[in-house]
Amino acid sequence: MSLVNGPELEAATAENLSERPGSPTSRLDFQEDGMTGSQALNLYTSHFLSTWNVRTYIIFTAAAYPDTLVASSIRGIVTTLASICFASIVGRWVDHAPHRLKTLSSTISVNRVSVIGASALWFFIVGAGSGPQESITTEATSWVPSSWKDAMFALILFLGILETLSASGNMLSMERDFIVTAADPDGRPYDLTHLNSVMRRIDLICKLIAPILISIIVSATNVRVGVLVVGVMSAASWGIELLCAKRVWDLNPRLRVLKTTDDRVETQAESFTESTCLQNFGIRVARSLRRYGQDFRNYFSSAVWIPSMALSLLHISALSYSATFITFLLNAGFSLALITIARAAGSVVEISSTVVTPVGVHYLSKAKNHGRLRGMIGARNDSEDIGATLLEQAPDQQAGTETGLERLGLWGVSWQLLNLVPVVFALWSLAPQDPITTSLPTLVSRILTPLASRPVLAFILFFSLSISRFGLWIFDLTTQQLTQTMNPPSQRSSFAGVEYSFVSFFELAQHIITIALHRPEQFKWIALVSLVAVAVSTVTYAGWVWKMRGHLVHWERIGKGCECVKFRVRHEG
Numbered sequence: 001m002s003l004v005n006g007p008e009l010e011a012a013t014a015e016n017l018s019e020r021p022g023s024p025t026s027r028l029d030f031q032e033d034g035m036t037g038s039q040a041l042n043l044y045t046s047h048f049l050s051t052w053n054v055r056t057y058i059i060f061t062a063a064a065y066p067d068t069l070v071a072s073s074i075r076g077i078v079t080t081l082a083s084i085c086f087a088s089i090v091g092r093w094v095d096h097a098p099h100r101l102k103t104l105s106s107t108i109s110v111n112r113v114s115v116i117g118a119s120a121l122w123f124f125i126v127g128a129g130s131g132p133q134e135s136i137t138t139e140a141t142s143w144v145p146s147s148w149k150d151a152m153f154a155l156i157l158f159l160g161i162l163e164t165l166s167a168s169g170n171m172l173s174m175e176r177d178f179i180v181t182a183a184d185p186d187g188r189p190y191d192l193t194h195l196n197s198v199m200r201r202i203d204l205i206c207k208l209i210a211p212i213l214i215s216i217i218v219s220a221t222n223v224r225v226g227v228l229v230v231g232v233m234s235a236a237s238w239g240i241e242l243l244c245a246k247r248v249w250d251l252n253p254r255l256r257v258l259k260t261t262d263d264r265v266e267t268q269a270e271s272f273t274e275s276t277c278l279q280n281f282g283i284r285v286a287r288s289l290r291r292y293g294q295d296f297r298n299y300f301s302s303a304v305w306i307p308s309m310a311l312s313l314l315h316i317s318a319l320s321y322s323a324t325f326i327t328f329l330l331n332a333g334f335s336l337a338l339i340t341i342a343r344a345a346g347s348v349v350e351i352s353s354t355v356v357t358p359v360g361v362h363y364l365s366k367a368k369n370h371g372r373l374r375g376m377i378g379a380r381n382d383s384e385d386i387g388a389t390l391l392e393q394a395p396d397q398q399a400g401t402e403t404g405l406e407r408l409g410l411w412g413v414s415w416q417l418l419n420l421v422p423v424v425f426a427l428w429s430l431a432p433q434d435p436i437t438t439s440l441p442t443l444v445s446r447i448l449t450p451l452a453s454r455p456v457l458a459f460i461l462f463f464s465l466s467i468s469r470f471g472l473w474i475f476d477l478t479t480q481q482l483t484q485t486m487n488p489p490s491q492r493s494s495f496a497g498v499e500y501s502f503v504s505f506f507e508l509a510q511h512i513i514t515i516a517l518h519r520p521e522q523f524k525w526i527a528l529v530s531l532v533a534v535a536v537s538t539v540t541y542a543g544w545v546w547k548m549r550g551h552l553v554h555w556e557r558i559g560k561g562c563e564c565v566k567f568r569v570r571h572e573g
Helices: 006-015 024-032 037-056 070-096 100-125 146-182 192-220 223-251 264-276 281-301 305-316 323-331 336-364 383-388 395-430 442-448 454-485 489-516 520-549 555-572
Strands: none
Touching: 037 100, 037 146, 037 192, 037 223, 070 146, 070 281, 070 489, 100 146, 100 223, 146 192, 146 223, 146 454, 146 489, 192 223, 192 336, 192 454, 281 305, 281 489, 305 395, 305 454, 305 489, 305 520, 323 336, 323 520, 336 395, 336 454, 395 454, 395 520, 454 489, 489 520
């Protein structure tokens, strides 16, 4: 593999901006300079360290404020609102930053600084504790006065905003820029489907193991030791993560090509405006709002905004192993040990979806160039952006992969919906009866009465909920790749930033619904709302697939199959 020095490559790029991913030169790079196992290992290591630190950054609010939920609620609302307001801005910054390594390194560094700073503050304001028997909710003497404690918590809120936005920026830079640029064409060992699946597998494994490890450390020692461990791990992995990202960048010429944007004229106009108006604050605010609105207009003008919105809508569902759902299960009488086992089983199912997805996409991508809009998606974009999309590198193969993603995504979200139906019935059977339920028609009341014995009901609930996660993450992975490949490179991260804003909005809506229906006997209505949201998401995505492919089911193949069966029956008869 021939490597080009960074400065030389940047100079060449400045002279010839047409040498971008997707151009003939770039296609030759794909053939000669494909991703190697060493690059992939460094890429996975960098992503693992980022994800691990995000997952271990648990909030120690309960230890600092053990007698109230106000502090944790405030922090949740503040970080969610920050994501709603600023996620698209972070995505636009990732899109327009020319140097990929500097962008990724900046997100890593800001995240580490915010976590280390917050950990230092938590260390002084959480309860001191007395030993291994201390719980995270045990009240103990703080090392700072009450007034200082509240001031430090306010600073923690600010650092929490930085941590949330930098984590989003890191994910956008890695998923929508780094791996899309570095990935090999479809069919190669390190194509985009393979990289996405492995990266998501790493994320889900960290999601399962990291909180458990921190909880064990806190239980074996005390809360302050847990805070110290989080801060030290974040500091120790900082340099390693930057080094791994730089090694991938050094070894992959495509990553070292500076990104170009189409807003150079706008930038010159803005510089002139700033100089003549003495950097008028009002003009800057108006310009920021205009750009913010443009991000949303670009989002809704994309050919793939409907799958993105369908995926975002799923975050309004409370039918997952979240804190709200676990609290309801504990109030319903299920043991913490049973819930923990079921949650672990669900995590294993989630991880298995990352193994099945590449195989399923390959199998379902055999049907090529069929569908109403196949091959027409990029017609509305300029030729330069289209040349940079992965769909143009190998049209037949990429169109087949796109078809496989669409078909598997429909199977995934449909699987989730079907398996959540028995979950809702089980929850209605568990929930105490209220006046609204008792006033329902007799037939409906009979259906919603307890269905079976407690063990059978528990099995239906936990088994169906766990296997529904299989379809959810298949849908997540396929939709992610569709948004990666069907958006112009200059809008990938800003598109995902708007998607993150909608995800946070629907999560906030879920919290509001939970607050409004806070009594245990009302959780069945939350479950029903969640099922309706998943159904709307499924129908919406199915409509989009029908629009793209012209059909949902190959009825002619089903008809041929039935005729074949009839012929065999007659022949045997």
